[in-house]
Amino acid sequence: MGKLDINLERMRTFVRVAERGNLSPVAREMGVGQSTVTRHLKELEEALGVALLSRTTRRVTLTDEGRSFYSNSVQILRLVEQASEEVRGTRSASAGTIRMSCTAAFGVMHVTRLIFAFQDRYPDIQVDLSLTDERIDLVGEGVDLALRLGPLTDSSMKFRPLGLSQRLLVAAPEYLAVHGEPKLPEELSRHEGIRMSNLAGSDMLALVGPGGDAYSIPFGGRLRVDHGLAAREAFLAGRGLGPAHRWLVDDLLSAGRLEILLPDYLLPPMPLSMLIVPERLGVARVRLLVDFLAKQITAIPGIEKSRTGARAERSHGDNG
Incomplete structure (x- = not known):
């Protein structure tokens, strides 16, 4: 038997196993x-x-030689992909697979429709969309880019600010008919709150008054949920009041099924960001989706254009 070759197929398999740390998910x-x-x-x-x-x-780990070979392999595979795209021209730019992660409720209610529009424009691009509120490891999960709400921790991901998500205090008319409508921030602590269990500090409400005064109000309740769509259903069912992203409830506000409380008191908006694996930013189809989402995202209700500029890109962010 002759000497085996170091071919690209074996190299790709090795890279994914190194990143996932397990053979089974790579096989799938x-x-x-x-x-x-x-x-x-x-x-x-x-x-x-x-x-x-x-x-x-339980796990596969890299040897010292493996770590060195992995680093070089990632660069080689990236160069091969980019070289192939250049030879094939724009046709290859609009074909292939993009793996994307997105905050769950935001993805279900709005991002899926943007993906539909993107694929209508580029019918040969396949999008694998994973919806989760967990901060995943983009490289380890084989994800090219992620949309995330909230502050981000340090990492080597490329960071693109997309906008600020406006938040409101809301409740159903049925709840207010029974419990009364709060007129001052201090009254909120006496109400039944709908809280997010996966959001740090959800037991306090931070508000800014019309004169710029800051309020920090204790906020409790019998129901905590870890998904925005569950909070939406709880508000609709009259189970309590609480903060909500405008994009989560805008249709219900327009239909009169929910009401805005204390409209003169503002909840701090939450940043919406895109995280991109740096090595994937040079792939044409990934860049097409990045630019498409950055352009379309502020059309979503309650997403204001980032003050730092939607075109900004730098290393920052978290793992997903």
Whole structure:
């Protein structure tokens, strides 16, 4: 048997296993059996003459040689993809797969429609959209870009501010008919609150009054949820009052099914950002989606254009 080659297929398999730390999800991602993934890795190690991975019953980790080879492999595969696109021209720019993550309720209510419009424009681009409020590791999960609400922690992701999400205090008319409508911030603490369990500090409401005065109001309630659509249903059912993104409830406000409370007191808006794996920003189809979303996102109710400029891009953000 002749010496095995270091081909791109084996290299791609190795890179994904290194990033996922497990063979099973890589096999599912590639649409092959786990034995095929194992064979690719074995053949690559035989071709190189060194062990790239250390295998345990629960996880696969990189050896020192594996870490070095992984770093170089990522760069090689990126260059191959970009070179292929340049040769094929604009046709290849509008074909292939983009993997995207998005905050769950925002994705369901608004981003999915933007993806539909994007795919109508570029019918050969496949989008794998993952909806989660968890801050995932973009590289480890094989995701190209993510839309996230809220403050971000440091990382090496490219960061593009998209806008500010306006928030309002809302309640159903049925709830207010029974419990009364609060007229001052201090009265909120006596009401039944709908809180987000995955949002730090949800037991306090921070408000800014018409004169610029800041208020910090204790906020409690019997129901906590970890999904925006569940909060929406709770407001509609008259289970309590609470803060909500305008994009989450704008249709219900227009229909009179929810009401805005204390309209002269403002809740701090929440930043909406796009995080992009730096190596994927050079891929034409990813860049097409990045630019499309940045242009279309402020048409969503309650998303104000970022004061720092929607075109800004820099290294920042979190892992997802």
